[in-house]
Amino acid sequence: MRSLISEHARHSPARPPPFSGGETPSRRRIPKENVYSGTAPPSGDPYRSPSSAAKPLGDITPTLNRALPPRPLKRKLDVSPAVGPRPEAEAADSGVQVVVRIRPPCSVEGEEAPDTCLCKTSANSVAIQGQGFTFDAIADAASTQEEFFTPVGPPLVENCLAGLNSSIFTYGQTGSGKTYTMWGPLSATSGDSMACERGLAPLVFEHLFSRIKQEQQKHKDKELIYSCTCAFLDIYNEQITDLLDPMQKNLQIREDVKTACVYVESLTKESVFAMKDVAQLLVKGLANRRTESTSANADSSRSHCVFTCVIKSESKNLEDGSNSIRMSRMNLVDLAGSERQKLTHAAGDRLKEAGNINRSLSALGNLINILAEISQSGKQRQHVPYRNSKLKFLLQESLGGNAMLAMICTVSPSESCKSETLSTLRFAQRAKAVKNRAVVNEEKEDDVNALHVRMKLLKDNIVDAADWAEAESKWMALADELRAELEASKSLVGRLRSELESEKKCSKEALEAAMQAYSRILVQYAELEEKYILDGVEGQLKDTSEGPGELLVRLKEAEEATRIAEH
Ligand SMILES: Nc1ncnc2c1ncn2[C@@H]1O[C@H](COP(=O)(O)OP(=O)(O)OP(=O)(O)O)[C@@H](O)[C@H]1O
Known part of the structure; x- marks a missing residue:
């Protein structure tokens, strides 16, 4: 089993550079280096990641934690160097990593004596109605938050530190465990109790800050400087709200014509220096997210919500004293859940919300189909529809662009959710075929100087x-x-x-x-x-x-x- 975004991370350690303001590098940003290669970097590379840092994504069950062999690199991607040729630059294998998490039976569905439709057949495959599906990993109902984090979180962190934009999406039917997986219960994030139930986001940031500290200690001579800036928004009925300042509603998505970078105008950005800063933002933002009680979930998220952290680092080259800058964007995206309106008996506002949610998920599904087709056929389509939904427009970098992407698909094992589970697995299968084009976003001072001269x-x-x-x-x-x-x-x-x-x-x-x-x-x-x-x-x-x-x-x-x- 290949790690999530991890071939790259295993060989390319965290490398820090300076911050130069606002947005993350765009997909059109000129790549300086692509760290992925089938071979390890030269020994003695001070930025080499500790081998423990990015483990392969293995069987997530507590009993079987086997690492699978790396997936072969199927396709090389086009990477054009920014300033001057960089023969060492190689394309990253940026295939989307897909992990399926099976939620434990719950009382809402009357599953005390579960009649399950889904069966985990191996560390990375499941079967439903006699049909088998294979992904990067399957986390069964017994997997804890920590066990789920271990193969998914560290590779994400390593890639971000190495200058690769990286995103994690949670996708699945309403009530299948997306929010639980991404954030965990609020009380766990705020540190009140149940620390063991903290979701991916808090665990990822805890790991990020610990890795930053390690790197700074390890490379004191390189004067590593890191900075992290976060933003939190949700998309509700196709309107963007700033979750860190909910008075800011209906914000607009803009595209920087020079960098092709997509950003949300006037969105609050907060610098964070430690886990407690992030925890505060998460608690504040999640409290502002729209949730409602539905027949499928007592605390159902009615919006797509996106937590973004831009990580920049600056380091000094000991030989010539020049600086290099790396910058990456980490997106943690918790999608609203699809629902069958007939089954959930939605009415009024809930019905309108459900309609909007289903429409934007279906637009996302269509986009994934197109990207999968492009990746499989190798033929570019003239038009990829990003602009007909806010979610896609905002996250286009993660979807088929310059980013590593992991898709966590949550499913219910319940017999009553069979058709939704099947549809989620089909979505996951198509997502698995998508190849992104992630490159390390790095600029060396020489390059910067050359650019200044130009x-x-x-x-x-x-x-x-x-x-x-x-x-x-x-x-x-x-x-x-x-x-x-x-x-x-x-x-x-x-x-x-x-x-x-x-x-x-x-x-x-x-x-x-x-x-x-x-x-x-x-x-x-x-x-x-x-x-x-x-x-x-x-x-x-x-x-x-x-x-x-x-x-x-x-x-x-x-x-x-x-x-x-x-x-
Ligand atoms: N792996 C899990 N272990 C324990 N409890 C879980 C797990 N997954 C989900 N749950 C519980 O199931 C319920 C529904 O989960 P959650 O709210 O995360 O679903 P969701 O997919 O985000 O739903 P929605 O799309 O409606 O927001 C919650 O009470 C949650 O605590």
């Missing part, structure tokens, strides 16, 4: 572009002005040219007239010359009352007019 270049380009844009607009304005001036000049030139033309015409006519007059005068003058004998031309002509004197004056005038016209 960012600066881009910024400079943007500034240049902005300058250019400004200059361009100035140029455009200037060009417009010049164009207008040019137009004005053109029309002026046109006007002047036409004026010139007409003036020229006038001048030409005047010249011609003057020339004609001049020629005429010349002729007349020549005739006069012949008529009179001139002796001292000027005096003679002046003395003449009419004739040459007069003509001479006119001749001079004509000469002057000709000169002007020629110019």
Whole structure:
């Protein structure tokens, strides 16, 4: 039996890095390294997980705790390195791990003398109506919370510390034990009593803080810094409520366009440093979750509820003093239970709730079918429907994306729940076929520096572009002005040219007239010359009352007019 998310964890220890704010890495975040490999990391790796940390998921019954051999890696996934090639990066086998937990018979179903429909046939298989199902593990009705945690919780913690996003979902019919498995009774979480009944969540965080402490002690020289930030919400009738601040209702899911990270706007985020901080958040949030008494469960959860913890760590590289940052998101998702409305006799608000619950579970089932088909055929579908339900949209990273996923399917052994149990097992079977694409979310300082340099270049380009844009607009304005001036000049030139033309015409006519007059005068003058004998031309002509004197004056005038016209 392979551990839950565990091949990776067994070989890739917790590795801490710094926090840089808000959201977890998205599925499009560039993977720096994928820790899974069929071989162990080089010996002496200070981050190597203790071998005890991530045990294979074995038979959960107290008597048989056998480890099964690792599942073969069936398919390598595409991992493209962020900055520069990383030949050592290998894809993680991120198949969904499925564990079925059989709830003990309970009085609601009148099961004191249980008439069971379900039979555990081996550590990882069950049979119902002669039909067999095989999963990663089967926890029977005798398994305690601690026994259930041991194979499921530590691998989850190790993977988160190693920088892999990891999610656990509980799925099953109403009253089958999802809430019990995920949180346990509230009194157990608050530490009042029944510590042995604490569910996965408190046990996981107890383990997380103990592992963080261990790692920090073990790698003091690396100056490991961890930070954990939690949020808690529920989805009720397709509306998101902040369970840590229930006045915040109908919150919206947003997608960061740069990182493709999906987040809930205005959701309260609390830093946690120890188990007691988490316990407070769990108690507060669970008290705010909507529960109602139904015929199937006296304390039935009427909403899907999601507890998220972002774990970031920073460590120093002793050789070159550079830092590396790892970041992962842990989602603990307790789904509302499916119910047959005919059997539960739901009415009024309960009926509306049940309708919404069933609709969103059926949308989840359809998504799982599509993802299973993609994983099995290896063919990508053009459209995977994430946005038609809040649950799917919010948890898309966990469903077919960059996250390790474990699905805990709870079932009732009761004969009266046979058809729901069968339907849960079928869902579990399809979920088992889904492959996610988990990669370690890690950034090394070199990479960060390189990114800073790139960012600066881009910024400079943007500034240049902005300058250019400004200059361009100035140029455009200037060009417009010049164009207008040019137009004005053109029309002026046109006007002047036409004026010139007409003036020229006038001048030409005047010249011609003057020339004609001049020629005429010349002729007349020549005739006069012949008529009179001139002796001292000027005096003679002046003395003449009419004739040459007069003509001479006119001749001079004509000469002057000709000169002007020629110019
Ligand atoms: N493994 C278990 N051991 C002991 N008691 C259990 C176990 N599983 C469930 N129960 C009990 O069964 C009852 C129903 O369980 P629970 O509320 O967890 O069901 P659920 O699947 O969350 O239901 P719903 O979907 O209606 O919220 C509770 O009283 C719970 O304590």
